[in-house]
Amino acid sequence: MKLFYWGWLTGAILGALWMLTVATTIAVVMSFATGEAFRPQLWYCTLWGLVFGRPYDRPRSLLINVPLFAAVMGYFSNYQIGSLAFDADIFSPSAILSILTLSLAFLGGMRIIYGDLPSGPLTRHEFEDAVIRFLTGFGYIFFTAIVAIPFYVMVMTSLKNQQQLVANPLDFSLDLSQGWGLFRSYVELFRDFNFGTYLLNSLIISVLTVVITLAFSIPGAYAVARLRFKGQALFSRSILLIYMVPIIVLALPIYIAFSMTGLRNTFVGILLIYPVTTIPVALYMLQGYFRGLPYEVEEAGLMDGLSRLAVIWKITLPLALPALASVSLYVFMIAWNEFLLAFMLLDDPSKFTLTRGISSLNSSEIPRQHLMAGSVVATVPIMALFLGLERFMTKGLTAGSVKG
């Protein structure tokens, strides 16, 4: 390890790695954006990184460095680094843009990664700091890419048509001249595939699930959190056990029972099952929150002659509103996203939820931009809720299983 504690060596290696990261990123981004062929030249990138990656004691301004570096790189690379189109020429706008971005990202990134790294011998601290800054930069790019790409593909596919998709699977550039024609798949979904009904069904079922879950879990959670009774400890411990029973194990007998009693293909049947899958976790989340509320307020209420139920209604619930919001969101999300039970218990297209409706689009006869448009329709509402109420949502997710 001692060997690496030299500024120029660490710098060169980090430089090469950073160059590879940036070049690959830009090649992927440009490919996805334009559909043209971009290929990072790994050996050249390593070389450029090694040569220019070393820290300088007196760095020049980026304003001078970036164009200089881009020019040199463009000249020497024989257009290998930024754009290796089979016949793309170096002066095409996308090639120039990518070379410039590459230079800026590389030099700017290196400037941040080095901080005030000397080019001479390093202490362990300085070395590790530089490595960590590189890893951080790499991490941001990596995580953003893996999260964003599937969603990007989902949205963009839904806006294309079959020929465009087959002709060049990489080409996600949009033909904006079509105007509203871009949303053709969505119009067809709602007009020919009844997605309006599915959307409404999903909404009704999810909201009712939330209401039923709260109605059941609030009294239960209060009892577990506040009242003394035999088996209280056992109860609060085993409530999560139910969460560990796999749905598929339950789905089998439920399917049989529903087939025999005619509850399949009914909202009632679905609403009998959905809340029970969410009640245990809601109860667990709420009892944790109720325990954190000051008991004195409730005692004062009891002293003043309120009954227990009145105390819950007038004191505990208003205090627990943020927790109720979190729980409601979380339960809504579970019900909205639920697929397996809807898939097994609903066969009648007029009763489909969104997830069940999407799975019915998964056939070779239906073009896949419809499938993706359906996915977008199911994803957007939950994302909007999530982003709008992110604070509650994150709290709900964390409280869902672990305290503090």
Place this chain on the structure above:
Amino acid sequence: MTPSPPKGMTPLARREARLAWGLLAPTLISVAAVVVLPLLAVFWISFKPIGLADLRPPQVLIRESLRDRDGALTVEYRLRNSSQDVEIRNVVLTDTLPEGVRVAGALPGPCHLNDAGLICSFDSVPGGFRDRLRFAVEADDPEHAEELVELSEPQIRGTAPNVLTNLTFTTENFRKVFDGGQFLNVLGVTLFYTIFGTVGALVVGLMAALLLNKSFKGQGILRGLYLFPYVAPIIAVAFSWLILFDPFSGSANALLIQMGVTEEAINFFGEKPLALIMVTVFEIWRYFPLSFLFILARMQSIDSEMYEAADMDGASPFQKFWYLSLPQLLGILSVLFLLRFIWTFNKFDDIFLLTGGNAGTRTLTVDVYEQAFAISNIGAGAAVAVVIFLCLLLFSVFFFRVMSREEGL
């Protein structure tokens, strides 16, 4: 008399306990009905020789018609046993003859008339039974006789043995499940998926948490973005992955070919070892946000003074992570590991949507579905479900040991 503390429950305590059970009752009842009852049912069914077709009990199907052959009217009942091999006993057919229609000739053997109308009874209707009952009638108004006769629906009753409720049991289902090398194969796939999926999601989540454990502009946005895979509907993201990695027109393949990584398109979800790796990667991708969220929450509650002290002592960043952060995170990591382990073990939708259990990705949960619905053998599916449940019982014993230690529950 010396004062002593009250023995047993005071009336107040008794009232409180009663209220508590009252408040818990709806939850307990619903959970018992939807979780406990089906679980018991699964055990019961797993010992039953039952297929998908047996869900509808066999019955005698009947069709009535009135024929007019040159003024001679005949009523005809066509009877059929819906099952090919199950006998139905004590079958009774009843039908009323409308006013103005009278029986004219001899009734067939099993039938007789009484005040209410026609009654035909059979002691036993064997499997695959088909028969016609015919007799002549005369009508006041032959023109409308057909409508009149068909207006009254014939009623038919019979008792058939119900495979679900009778007392025939078999261990055939379990033998089928355990026989052959397939079970070991399924178990192996399940373990690979569960272990690597769980550990992967934890490690990736830890990295993401380390990345965001500092405050900067846009931290909230990134945190929200990194939760997307978990929040989005499973069906939407699964299909996006399928389309992204499609072997014929997927963008991922196009990208890889263009970058020179591979010569020809890779069938990511269709080849034997690769499909299993891909579904595991998908599992990691979808559930890293959850561990990321928990780990981040724990990290932000670690006392910063400790790090200041470490700084004074000259600890390097990696040392601080290894000797300070990691031990602090061990609790949450072990809890998350167990929770995620069990949930990944239970996971069904992901693999079902991505590969349908093909190409060497059949886990135990997918096997339940395949046995019960693809091969239509519900008994065998239930047997696999029992195996899953027993595994889980084992896990949860272990889980509660660790959970009580870490959480003080």
